Amino acid sequence: MAVARSVAARAVGLLSASHRHMTALAPAAAAAGTPTALGAPRRAAAATGGRGVPPPPPTPPAAASPASLSTGRRRPTRPRRRLISHDENYDKIDVLLARYPSNYRASGVIPLLDLAQRQAGGWLPLSAMNKVAKILGMSPVKVYEVATFYTMFVREPIGTYHIQVCGTTPCMLRGARDIVAAATEEAGCVVGGTSADGLFHVTEVECLGACVNAPMAQISSTTADPYVEDLTPASMKEVIRTLRAGKELRVGPQTDRPGCAGPKGKTSLLGDVAGPYCRELKADG
Numbered sequence: 001m002a003v004a005r006s007v008a009a010r011a012v013g014l015l016s017a018s019h020r021h022m023t024a025l026a027p028a029a030a031a032a033g034t035p036t037a038l039g040a041p042r043r044a045a046a047a048t049g050g051r052g053v054p055p056p057p058p059t060p061p062a063a064a065s066p067a068s069l070s071t072g073r074r075r076p077t078r079p080r081r082r083l084i085s086h087d088e089n090y091d092k093i094d095v096l097l098a099r100y101p102s103n104y105r106a107s108g109v110i111p112l113l114d115l116a117q118r119q120a121g122g123w124l125p126l127s128a129m130n131k132v133a134k135i136l137g138m139s140p141v142k143v144y145e146v147a148t149f150y151t152m153f154v155r156e157p158i159g160t161y162h163i164q165v166c167g168t169t170p171c172m173l174r175g176a177r178d179i180v181a182a183a184t185e186e187a188g189c190v191v192g193g194t195s196a197d198g199l200f201h202v203t204e205v206e207c208l209g210a211c212v213n214a215p216m217a218q219i220s221s222t223t224a225d226p227y228v229e230d231l232t233p234a235s236m237k238e239v240i241r242t243l244r245a246g247k248e249l250r251v252g253p254q255t256d257r258p259g260c261a262g263p264k265g266k267t268s269l270l271g272d273v274a275g276p277y278c279r280e281l282k283a284d285g
């Protein structure tokens, strides 16, 4: 019970700080004429159509307009551009929630938080989490618990590119420490910090499921979350220089290795993949 109270107090403390920051930023965002956070359309990573990922539009932290997330209602008096984007966002929510039985709507909390984070410019204002809770019929604190648990969600404005270097055992054994050092040196920030130009935020995270291509990192922005794999300190720095120059990023192995193939090339899973195999969930039980 004491541990639970401690975690809850930490979550509330973090969110309060985030909310104070959000309030301070709102006038700057309004003055800049930025689009509403709910109105910013999300471009799916799949739209990039392959291994190259074009750079996202610049999203400095102050560009977020969290106030709109707290309202997010269909208002016919809004400017046309915002209204269209707003409807697009609700269409996306409908598509996401259609994946779950009606009595398991809370299962959509992570995809909805992800959507909200992209629309808010790469971070989650408190008002966005409250909005997600309202849509899903969840207690707000349960949404805060999810948002504070997963490192993919950030609760304060960060750089345009969130560089998440995996530091778990396979990556660590393959030199993750050196990759973190290279990333912070080239980006010009410490771990957990944001570079002075507002472009990069570097964190160390747990296993991202690409251990066979260790060491690796995920580069998140409002438009995509590509992996860069088989890294060396030199290639990590080159990745950051590519992003800084606004050039297209090479996704996947940063070597000549095809995918995750071993020295003999592909030796298994040569036929068509069967499935998918999903357990059935009763809609009303």
Ligand code: FES
Pocket: 166, 167, 168, 169, 170, 171, 172, 206, 207, 208, 209, 210, 211, 212, 214, 215, 216
């Ligand atoms: S340990 Fe780094 S991706 Fe799994």
